Structures are given as C-alpha cells and as structure tokens.
Amino acid sequence: MAKPDILARVQVDLARGRTRLATQRLRTFLATEPHNLEVRRTLASIYRGTGNLSEAGRWGYLTRDVRAEEIAAFERTNPSPWLQLRLLQFTADPKILCEDARTRLMSLTEDAARIGPPDAWTGPATAERPGRRGITVPCLFVIVALSVFAVLAGIGVYRSVIWLWHL
Known part of the structure; x- marks a missing residue:
C-alpha cells in the first residue's frame, strides 16, 4: 500500500482513538521501507503522545524531532549498542539524515564496534538455544x-x- 494511503488510514485510526492499530500500520509499513523518516517521525509522535518514551526514542532516534528524554529512555530500555542498532533497522546511507541524527548514529555505531557483539551472538552456530524444544x-x-x-x-x-x- 502507498505511503499516502497508510498515513490517511493512520489519521482515521488516531481520530477514532485506535493508537495500537495506527502504530501497527506504521510499523508494518516500516518493515518494507525502514528508511522512511516521515513515517518514523509519525510513529515517534504517536508513542510520545501515549507516553511511551522508550518507543518514541527508538522511532525518533534518526529524526530531528527526538527529545533527549526519549533517547535516554530508549538507551535505558536497550542498554546494548548492538541491540539499539538492531532495533533501529537502518541500513541506508546516513547522508539522508539530519546532522544531529547522523552524529547519533555514527556514535552508536562506534560504540557497538568498540564493545563487540554480545556473548550470546558469538557462540557456535549449531548450538541449540537453552529452553528451546527440539x-x-x-x-x-x-x-x-x-x-x-x-x-x-x-x-x-x-x-x-x-x-x-x-x-
């Protein structure tokens, strides 16, 4: 579905008080187009309006509109730089970002490279996860x-x- 259609449906959902449906629509759209900053901004504003600062920080991290307390909540909820990068789901050229967002992303990337991947991600590929049934x-x-x-x-x-x- 095209972005204008999604945004129109989201506006209708929000007018009817269906914030969960609106966020679900936007997150589904971002699964196919993870680099769409306008949709990220809209999703962050919905989470900001519902008081979910951690998710507002996640989706607003790469935008100009993100607030310091939202970034702090996102980092507190997801302390690993590797996990933060994974949750951001951003692989496009950082040149499309504003200067502040590009600086945040580069700093996060450097932190993740300096710390290295979590131990759980470096084990043997054939090892079965604990608690997982065969x-x-x-x-x-x-x-x-x-x-x-x-x-x-x-x-x-x-x-x-x-x-x-x-x-």
Whole structure:
C-alpha cells in the first residue's frame, strides 16, 4: 500500500482513538521501507503522545524531532549498542539524515564496534538455544501423517481402478 494511503488510514485510526492499530500500520509499513523518516517521525509522535518514551526514542532516534528524554529512555530500555542498532533497522546511507541524527548514529555505531557483539551472538552456530524444544517430534508427526495419507490415497486409487475394470 502507498505511503499516502497508510498515513490517511493512520489519521482515521488516531481520530477514532485506535493508537495500537495506527502504530501497527506504521510499523508494518516500516518493515518494507525502514528508511522512511516521515513515517518514523509519525510513529515517534504517536508513542510520545501515549507516553511511551522508550518507543518514541527508538522511532525518533534518526529524526530531528527526538527529545533527549526519549533517547535516554530508549538507551535505558536497550542498554546494548548492538541491540539499539538492531532495533533501529537502518541500513541506508546516513547522508539522508539530519546532522544531529547522523552524529547519533555514527556514535552508536562506534560504540557497538568498540564493545563487540554480545556473548550470546558469538557462540557456535549449531548450538541449540537453552529452553528451546527440539524439532524431532513435530517432524516425526508430519512423516507419520504423510505416510498414512499416502497409504490411504494408494488404496483409493487401487479401488478406483478395480471398480473401473469391472464396468
């Protein structure tokens, strides 16, 4: 859906008091166009209006309108520079940002590079996450279900051929 359509629907949602639906629409749009600063500004203002300073800081971090207390709330909620970068979801050329936002982004990128990734992100790629169930049982279930279906389909085809043979 085009950005003007999304913004119009968001305005209708906000007029009806549906802030959750409005933020959901904007976040869905940003999933496909994460570098749209106008939508980020709109999303930050909605969160600012609802009192969610952490999310207002997240979405306003790359805009000119962000407030110091919002950035502080975002950083307090997400203390790792790596996590902050991941949550910002910004990979475009920083030249599209205003000077203040570009400075914040470069500083955050330098902090993340200096600290390095979290230990949980550097373990072996094959290690299973703690508390995560294996996939053996679901896969076994699917195999059994497909086998039963194949046998029943085979019996059905056999019976149909026999029936047609006797006609």
